[in-house]
Amino acid sequence: MRMDLIQPFINAADAVFAEALQGPTKIGDLAMEEEAYRRKGVAALIAIKGDIEGRIILDLAPDVAFKVAAILTGAEVVESEQVVRETVCELANMVIGNSVTLLNDQGYRFKVFPPEVHMNDEGLAGSHDTEALVLAIETSCGNIFLNIAMRHLARRRNERDAAPALA
Amino acid sequence: MPQFAALFRKDNQPVRYLVVDDSVFARKNIIKMVELFGGEVAGEAGDGLTAIAEFNRTKPDIVLMDITMPQMEGIEAVERIVRQHPDARIVMVSSVGYQENILAALQKGAKHFVQKPVKPEVLYEILRYVLSDDPTLAGGPAVLAGERRA
Numbered sequence: 285m286r287m288d289l290i291q292p293f294i295n296a297a298d299a300v301f302a303e304a305l306q307g308p309t310k311i312g313d314l315a316m317e318e319e320a321y322r323r324k325g326v327a328a329l330i331a332i333k334g335d336i337e338g339r340i341i342l343d344l345a346p347d348v349a350f351k352v353a354a355i356l357t358g359a360e361v362v363e364s365e366q367v368v369r370e371t372v373c374e375l376a377n378m379v380i381g382n383s384v385t386l387l388n389d390q391g392y393r394f395k396v397f398p399p400e401v402h403m404n405d406e407g408l409a410g411s412h413d414t415e416a417l418v419l420a421i422e423t424s425c426g427n428i429f430l431n432i433a434m435r436h437l438a439r440r441r442n443e444r445d446a447a448p449a450l451a
Numbered sequence: 452m453p454q455f456a457a458l459f460r461k462d463n464q465p466v467r468y469l470v471v472d473d474s475v476f477a478r479k480n481i482i483k484m485v486e487l488f489g490g491e492v493a494g495e496a497g498d499g500l501t502a503i504a505e506f507n508r509t510k511p512d513i514v515l516m517d518i519t520m521p522q523m524e525g526i527e528a529v530e531r532i533v534r535q536h537p538d539a540r541i542v543m544v545s546s547v548g549y550q551e552n553i554l555a556a557l558q559k560g561a562k563h564f565v566q567k568p569v570k571p572e573v574l575y576e577i578l579r580y581v582l583s584d585d586p587t588l589a590g591g592p593a594v595l596a597g598e599r600r601a
Contacts, residue, residue, distance in 0.1 A: 300546075304568040357479040374476045377519070378567050381546025385566070388549035396547075398519075 289336055289387070289434045290417055296382035297342075297421055297430055304378060305355050307424030314419045321416065321431050325349070326368050327402045328376035334394025336387065338434035342376040348426035355425065365403070373399045375428070455575050457489025458582060460512060466582065467493040469511035471502040471528070472544070473520040477567070481515055481544065484571045488578065499523025499531075506532050506539070513581065516561070518545035518552060526556050533560030540581050544569060 294311065302309045321327075325345035332338055344352070346363075349371040353361040356374065361367050376399045384396055416433035458466050468485045470492060472478045482492050493509035496502040498520045506514060514532070518525040525543060532539050543556045548566035556564060562581045565574055 300568055303570065353476065356476045358483045359479075370474065370476055374474045377474070378546045381519075381548070381567065384547055385549045388551070 286434075286436055289436060290432050292386035293340060293379065293383045293430065293432050293434075294419065296386065297379045297428075300375070300378045300382055301421055301423050301428060304375070305352060305423050305425055310422040312420035312422050312427065314417060316415050317418050317431070318415045321418075323402065324427075324429050326372050328372045328399040329402060330376055330380050330399050331397040332394050332434070333397070335392045335437060336394050336434055337437055338432070340376070340380060340383075340434075341429075341431040342372060342379060343429040343431065344372060344375070345426060348423075348428065351425035352423075369401050369403075372401060379430075453572060455488050455571070458575075458578060459489065465489055465491040466513060466578075467491050467509070467511045469494045469496065469502065469505055469509060469514045471496045471499070471505075471514060471520070471525065472517040473497045474517075477517065477544075481569065481574075484569065484574055485515075487571060488575055497521075499525055499528030502528045503531055506536070512540060513578065514539065514541040515544050516541050518543060518547060518556070526552075526559055526561075529556060529561050530559040542577060542581060544574075 298309050298311060321341055324343050326349060327341050327343040329339055329341050332340070346368050349368040350361060350363050352375065353367050353371045356371070380396055384394075387394075416431050418429065418431045420427045420429050460466055466489070468490050470478050470481050470485065472481065475497075478495055478497075482495075485492060493511040494505040496505045500523045502514070502516065502525075516525045516529060525545070529541050529543070532541065537560075539560070541561045543553070543561045543564045544567060545552070545564070546567040548564065553564045563577045565577055
């Protein structure tokens with residue numbers, strides 16, 4: 285797996301959590317996994333298709349989601365499944381949006397699909413023969429997990445544009 | 452949370468905002484900041500179509516508009532609002548901040564762009580700038596809370 289595709293997601297997640305949750309963050313253990321992903325809590329899966337293809341899963345426990353929600357809204361929240369869904373989607377959207385910005389400005393073009401929330405007990409299988417990077421980011425609200433499986437399908441646009449045309 | 456001098460219209464009324472985002476949390480977060488700046492929420496919308504209807508109903512001074520939303524995305528909503536109301540002041544608020552997106556929004560008539568997660572001090576400076584561009588709204592240095600312009 286190419287780390288230059290993964291690194292923007294890690295950087296964006298670290299920066300987004302620190303800013304949005306108004307506290308220090310620390311990137312915990314990193315590991316490579318090939319098996320179906322087993323959620324730690326409630327997960328948002330976002331698919332990416334284009335020059336880069338794959339998926340990112342953002343995953344957090346419900347009690348962490350409630351703490352995050354309280355900070356995002358600036359008020360106590362009523363604990364419910366809807367709050368957990370909203371929280372995981374909002375965090376995923378911010379992380380993915382910031383990562384996509386970094387990758388897009390590097391010349392990669394791709395489409396990002398809306399987050400799918402997974403709350404059942406099934407594992408989340410990889411969509412293709414990709415291994416995934418799994419990491420935990422420690423925040424003031426608790427651990428937030430990322431699972432990133434990404435592969436590069438095309439040369440970056442800049443490289444394509446710079447390539448000499450065939451006669 | 453830092454303190455900010457309140458922003459007012461030239462008629463000494465609070466600046467009225469339309470907050471558009473499909474995430475309830477994102478709207479609450481923006482509204483919290485808007486109120487911190489002394490503003491008033493004229494309306495809320497969760498998609499572009501509703502945003503157009505709310506704009507026509509509430510005639511806000513400023514629209515804070517997300518980009519990625521269901522039914523109609525923010526950039527299309529900007530285009531439609533500005534076509535009907537060329538003086539509309541719209542600031543895009545999105546986590547997707549790459550150049551093509553920003554340019555598309557500006558070309559359709561948005562006045563500025565701020566990336567999520569939104570820093571209050573960044574949004575405040577952008578609002579000051581956008582408001583100062585409008586002769587009917589407060590320009591120049593912001594007026595301190597409780598010290599409205601005469």
